[in-house]
Amino acid sequence: xxxxxxxxxxxxxxRGQQVTLSCSPISGHRSxxxxxxxxxQGLQFLFEYFSETQRNKGNFPGRFSGRQFSNSRSEMNVxxxxxxxxxxxxxxxxxxxxxxxxxxxxxxxxx
Amino acid sequence: KQEVTxxxxxxxxxxxxxxxxxxxxxxxxxxxxxWFRQDPxxxxxxxxxxxxxxxxxxxxxxxxxxxxxxxxxxxxxxxSQPGDxxxxxxxxxxxxxxxxxxxxxxxxxxx
Numbered sequence: 001x002x003x004x005x006x007x008x009x010x011x012x013x014x015r016g017q018q019v020t021l022s023c024s025p026i027s028g029h030r031s032x033x034x035x036x037x038x039x040x041q042g043l044q045f046l047f048e049y050f051s052e053t054q055r056n057k058g059n060f061p062g063r064f065s066g067r068q069f070s071n072s073r074s075e076m077n078v079x080x081x082x083x084x085x086x087x088x089x090x091x092x093x094x095x096x097x098x099x100x101x102x103x104x105x106x107x108x109x110x111x
Numbered sequence: 112k113q114e115v116t117x118x119x120x121x122x123x124x125x126x127x128x129x130x131x132x133x134x135x136x137x138x139x140x141x142x143x144x145x146w147f148r149q150d151p152x153x154x155x156x157x158x159x160x161x162x163x164x165x166x167x168x169x170x171x172x173x174x175x176x177x178x179x180x181x182x183x184x185x186x187x188x189x190x191s192q193p194g195d196x197x198x199x200x201x202x203x204x205x206x207x208x209x210x211x212x213x214x215x216x217x218x219x220x221x222x
Contacts, residue, residue, distance in 0.1 A: 042200075042212065042213075042214035042215060043200070043212045045212075088152065090154055090155065092155075096204075097142070097143065097162070097204075098160075099143060099145040099157060099160040099202075099204070100145060100147075100155075100157065100202060101157060102147075102154045102155040102156070102157075103154055104153065104154045105153070105154045107152070
């Protein structure tokens with residue numbers, strides 16, 4: 001059974017640009033949630049999608065957005081990148097009762 | 112709203128010691144709890160998922176328990192090794208999109 005796949009693994013962008021990250025969940029999992037993790041910080045919840053609908057959203061500016069497709073794959077977009085957006089972005093897929101399974105993450109560096 | 116707390120934030124022990132990591136949660140209606148390990152710069156690896164009906168799960172040198180009445184879960188690591196050095200996080204169930212992760216305990220096992 002394939003795990004959670006995040007692409008790309010590493011990304012370098014310039015301030016002001018936008019970026020799109022992708023997450024393919026475990027087959028059959030309908031929920032995908034996204035997290036930001038910066039050095040020394042815990043997991044900061046961005047948002048969660050379930051069956052193509054955003055169910056909950058964390059406390060991040062509107063520059064952070066996401067969507068989920070009918071095959072449960074999810075994308076996260078950050079517009080007008082700032083230096084502070086440099087972080088490890090993690091996604092997790094889940095189903096009720098099954099717990100979370102995380103991808104390896106995308107390391108975003110904004111220069 | 113479920114809140115998850117982990118104490119201590121950091122722990123350093125000599126190799127070979129048995130140790131316990133603590134996780135407290137506020138909503139006793141929790142139906143499962145999951146423990147993760149995170150190595151620096153990496154994603155989260157699931158260690159154990161305890162369903163409320165099970166109360167305890169074991170995997171090798173790891174044993175996790177769940178006590179809903181007291182709002183606590185513990186992760187017991189037997190005969191610690193330097194390779195156990197990592198950050199350990201606990202999480203409540205992915206319930207309706209609410210993120211319920213603790214901030215983690217960073218464990219250092221000294222040779």
